[in-house]
Structure formats: structure tokens, C-alpha cells
Amino acid sequence: MKHLNKLFVAALLVVGLNVQAQDEDNPWAISFGVNAVSTRFGAASKFEDQFGGFFKTDEYWNVLPSVSYLNVSRHVGDNFSFGITGSVNKIDKVVTRQPGATYYDVTDPGDLTYYGVDGIIKYGFLPKSWFNPYVHVGGGYTWLDEQGNGTVNGGIGINFWFTENVGLTVQSTYKHTFEDQAEANVPKHIQHFAGITFKFGGKDTDKDGIYDKDDACPEVPGLKQFQGCPDTDSDGIPDKDDACPTEAGLPEFQGCPDTDGDGIADKDDACPTVAGPKELNGCPDGDGDGVADKDDKCPEVAGPKENGGCPWPDTDGDGVLDKDDLCPSVKGTAANRGCPEVTEEVMKRLNEYAKTILFNSGKATFKEETLPVLASMLSIFKEYPNASFSIEGHTDSDGSNALNQTLSENRAAAVRNFLVENGIQADRLTSTGFGETKPIASNKNAKGKAQNRRVEVKLIKTN
Incomplete structure (x- = not known):
């Protein structure tokens, strides 16, 4: 008996170290404690007398004052x-x-040793309550010393749970033998049990009190309300569903914050601390030009995106923006795309100067006094940087036609070259010679010949 007690203590230590938590999640249970046996129940002749003396422990009950039973059971589902x-x-x-007698005899058989091994099937009620009654049936074999009988068993019991895994169990079991009570090796009897029960066997890998089978995050400690998953930032959204698990946020943004309250989560907001519209990735647009302030070179003045958020300049103030102005530094007209229009008056001035260009006799070189004239023409050409002109050379009839043709061409080219060398774009000017073919006066006198030796400027009109 001393060794048996040691065995029960060892079992208690093992179970105590391994128990986990809830009843339905811990399929294994172990109970141990004391038991008491009474044959009074089987000796009664009438059913109503069976329970007489049920609690007269000193008179009818056999009690061993030490750990005297051990039960190991497994939950199999549906409260069974x-x-x-x-x-x-x-x-x-x-x-x-004795047959016919109305009294009971209590005899001492000489300290018979009682051994019982029983299978038990239990059905529990109120499984989630601290008060857990149950009924049971089963069968087994009982010995008194070396004599034994098989029994059919049934009874009731109650578990009183102190915690989710530790409780007090009391149970009464009627063991029925099918032999005559007087002749049976083991008489019919009732056996009471009272002991401590531990439930165990559930697996909780992350030790968060939620069993793996119910834990959506079985390897990471978490909270019961999130099926065992953690909520690192405590924003009410479990990490597994939280797009920003380390920053407290809002459900509508999958747990991410919206610091500036503009309806765009910080992780998607190019300006998370300043409110701005969604179309600009959450950045403000102070001047309302559709260019975010962070990208706007002129954040206080509305301007197109193509110019960095700044208004287009009009350098020459002619009403045509520089981006559309072919002559951005010279005032012009919208009809001429910002360039000044060459009027008849301008052409008249040019040709008045052209008539006074003097060449050395028979040559295409300028006389010294002609240079101021050419400079005046040059300034006019610069005023109209978008206009194209034709420089035409003419001679009198002195000399051969071929010589005069060449001379007229060379003199027109000389004027063009002067203008190009002094800043006029070459593609704006053409030069040609007509020799003596287009006189404007008679070649029969000196005055007429002087008029025919001339340079003319023509405006080349474009569509």
C-alpha cells in the first residue's frame, strides 16, 4: 500500500506539469482519490430499502484512508x-x-483485499460549467482476495471544476453480479469515489491559452478575440490582416494610419502629414492648378503642369506667350505668331536705303560711305527675325549682258553676305541678279543709268 501511494503521487506530479486548459480541448483526464465499498445495497429485499443506510459510513461502509483509486479517461466527442x-x-x-428477516447482519470477513478493474463510459452534462454532472455505465471485474466476479456497472457523478483543468470528482457506482447474493464470490455492492481530476493533452504551441486546433496563428502568441493572432499595434486589427502591423491605424485602411485625415493611408500618401486630394497622391495644391505644391515651381500662382506649375511668360509683352511666340524677345502680333509684321512702310524704308548702296565701279565691293547705310538696313532686318527677304541686284546696260548678269548676282550676294556676317540668319535671306533686264529708267542718259544700277529688297511671303 505504501508503494501504491507513491505511485499516485508520481502520477499527480506528471499530470500537474502537463495539464493545459479547457475540457473539450484536453481529451485526456486522470483522477485519483479514495473509494468506499458497501454491500448493504445488494442485501435489501425491496428496492425502496436498497438505499437504506446509504450514508452510514461507520456502520456499513468499507473505507481505505489513503489514495485508493486511479482513473484514466479520454474524451471521444459529443460529451462522451x-x-x-x-x-x-x-x-x-x-x-x-437472512431470508424473511427484517434486520441486517454486519460481519467481519477478516480484512479481505478488494481489487476492481472497470471500464467506464460517461456522458456529461453542462460541459462548459463549473458544475458538470454525468451518468456512466460500464463493466469490469472485482476480486475479494483471490475470488472474483464480473460486474455490470452504472451510476452517477459530478465534477466540480476549480479551474479550467482541475476539479473535484465524486461518483457512486452500482456493481451488479448475476449470482445469488449469498453464493456469489463478490456480492452486489455500491462503490463511492471522491478525488481530484486533472484534464490535459491539448496542444498550445505558442502558450497563449488558445489551442492549436482553434488558433489561427498557432506559432505566435496572440489574443483570444483574434483566434490567437497578435495585434502588435493594438489597433483592433490582427497582424495577419493588418497592412501596417506596427503602426496603429483604421479598419478602412487595413490597419494603416491616415495622419493628415485626407482619406489616403500614410503608406500610399506622398505627403502623409499634409492633407491633399487623392488625384495628387495626397499632396496639397495651394494654387489649384493641378500641380502638387511639392512639384510646383510657383506654388502660389496657378500655372500649367508643362511649365512646372508656373504661368507661361510673355517676355516681349505682345500678348503671345513665349511658348507660342516665334519672336519671344520682340513684340509682334498674334496673327504673325508673336513676330512683328513687315509693313509696306518698312519695305519702303528698306528699299530707300538699298537704292543708296554704292559699289566700286565694275565691282561687288562697297564704297566706304555705304557702310552706315548697310548698318541701318541691318537694324531693320533684326526687328523682324521671323521674316524672309530676297536681295535683288540690277545693272545698267553698259557692257555685255553676261558681264552685267554676273555683276548683278555678285552685288546682291555681297549685300546678303554682309547681313549674314552681322547676325541675320542665312536661311532668311536669298540673293539673285537680273543684270540689265529690269531697268526702271532709260539707259540713254547718265541719270537713268544711275537709277538702273540698284539693289532692291523684296519680302518673301509665306503661308
Whole structure:
């Protein structure tokens, strides 16, 4: 008996170290404690007398004052469990009744050793309550010393749970033998049990109190309300569903914050601390020009995106923006795309100067006094940087036609070259010679010949 007690203590230590939590999640249970045996129940002749003396422990009950039973059981589902119970006792009171007698005899059979091994099927009620009654049936084999009988068992019990895994169990079991009570090796009897029950066997890998089978995050400690998943930033959204698990945020942004309250989560907001519209990725647009302030070179003045958010300049103030102005530094007209228009008056001035260009006789070189004239023409050409002109050379009739043709061409080219060398774009000017073919006066006198030796400027009109 001393060794048996040691065995029960060892079992207690093992179970105590391994128990986990909830009943339905811990399929295994172990119970141990004391038991008491009475044959009074089987000795009664009438059913209503069976329970007489049920609680007269001193008179009818055999009690072993030490750990005297062990039950191991496993939950199998739907509030059913199956187990094995082993028990020992000392029988020093046997209750009998002579046929026809109205009294009971209590005899000492000489400290018979009682051994019982029983299978038990239990059905529990109120499984989630601290008060957990149950009924049970089963069968087994019982010995008194070396004599034994098989029994069919049934009874009731109650678990009183102190915690989710530790409770007090009390149970009464009627063991029925099918032999005559007087002749049976083991008489019919009732066995009471009272002991401590531990439930265990559930797996909780992350030790968060939620079993792996119910834990959506079984390897990471978490919270019960999130099926065992953590909520690192405590924003009410579990990390597994949180796009920003380390920053507290809002459900509508999958747990991400919106610091500036503009309806765009910080992670998607190019300006997370300043409110701005969605179309500009959350950045403000102070001047309302559709260019975010951070990208706007002129954030206080509206301007097109193509110019960095700044208004287009009009350098020459002619009403045509520089981006559309072919002559951005010279005032012009919108009709001429910002360039000044060459009027008849301008052409008249040019040709008045052209008539006074003097060449050395028979040559295409300028006389010294002609240079101021050319400079005046040059300034006019510069005023109209978008206009194109034709420089035409003419001679009198002196000399051969071929010589005069060449001379007229060379003199027109000389004027063009002067203008190009002094800043006029070459593609704006053409030069040609007409020799003596287009006189404007008679070649029969000196005055007429002087008029025919001339340079003319023509405006080249473009569509």
C-alpha cells in the first residue's frame, strides 16, 4: 500500500506539469482519490430499502484512508468519454440479511483485499460549467482476495471544476453480479469515489491559452478575440490582416494610419502629414492648378503642369506667350505668331536705303560711305527675325549682258553676305541678279543709268 501511494503521487506530479486548459480541448483526464465499498445495497429485499443506510459510513461502509483509486479517461466527442478505473480497498464489513428477516447482519470477513478493474463510459452534462454532472455505465471485474466476479456497472457523478483543468470528482457506482447474493464470490455492492481530476493533452504551441486546433496563428502568441493572432499595434486589427502591423491605424485602411485625415493611408500618401486630394497622391495644391505644391515651381500662382506649375511668360509683352511666340524677345502680333509684321512702310524704308548702296565701279565691293547705310538696313532686318527677304541686284546696260548678269548676282550676294556676317540668319535671306533686264529708267542718259544700277529688297511671303 505504501508503494501504491507513491505511485499516485508520481502520477499527480506528471499530470500537474502537463495539464493545459479547457475540457473539450484536453481529451485526456486522470483522477485519483479514495473509494468506499458497501454491500448493504445488494442485501435489501425491496428496492425502496436498497438505499437504506446509504450514508452510514461507520456502520456499513468499507473505507481505505489513503489514495485508493486511479482513473484514466479520454474524451471521444459529443460529451462522451471512455476510461479505465483501478481501485483497491479492505473489506472488514459485509452486510447480509437472512431470508424473511427484517434486520441486517454486519460481519467481519477478516480484512479481505478488494481489487476492481472497470471500464467506464460517461456522458456529461453542462460541459462548459463549473458544475458538470454525468451518468456512466460500464463493466469490469472485482476480486475479494483471490475470488472474483464480473460486474455490470452504472451510476452517477459530478465534477466540480476549480479551474479550467482541475476539479473535484465524486461518483457512486452500482456493481451488479448475476449470482445469488449469498453464493456469489463478490456480492452486489455500491462503490463511492471522491478525488481530484486533472484534464490535459491539448496542444498550445505558442502558450497563449488558445489551442492549436482553434488558433489561427498557432506559432505566435496572440489574443483570444483574434483566434490567437497578435495585434502588435493594438489597433483592433490582427497582424495577419493588418497592412501596417506596427503602426496603429483604421479598419478602412487595413490597419494603416491616415495622419493628415485626407482619406489616403500614410503608406500610399506622398505627403502623409499634409492633407491633399487623392488625384495628387495626397499632396496639397495651394494654387489649384493641378500641380502638387511639392512639384510646383510657383506654388502660389496657378500655372500649367508643362511649365512646372508656373504661368507661361510673355517676355516681349505682345500678348503671345513665349511658348507660342516665334519672336519671344520682340513684340509682334498674334496673327504673325508673336513676330512683328513687315509693313509696306518698312519695305519702303528698306528699299530707300538699298537704292543708296554704292559699289566700286565694275565691282561687288562697297564704297566706304555705304557702310552706315548697310548698318541701318541691318537694324531693320533684326526687328523682324521671323521674316524672309530676297536681295535683288540690277545693272545698267553698259557692257555685255553676261558681264552685267554676273555683276548683278555678285552685288546682291555681297549685300546678303554682309547681313549674314552681322547676325541675320542665312536661311532668311536669298540673293539673285537680273543684270540689265529690269531697268526702271532709260539707259540713254547718265541719270537713268544711275537709277538702273540698284539693289532692291523684296519680302518673301509665306503661308
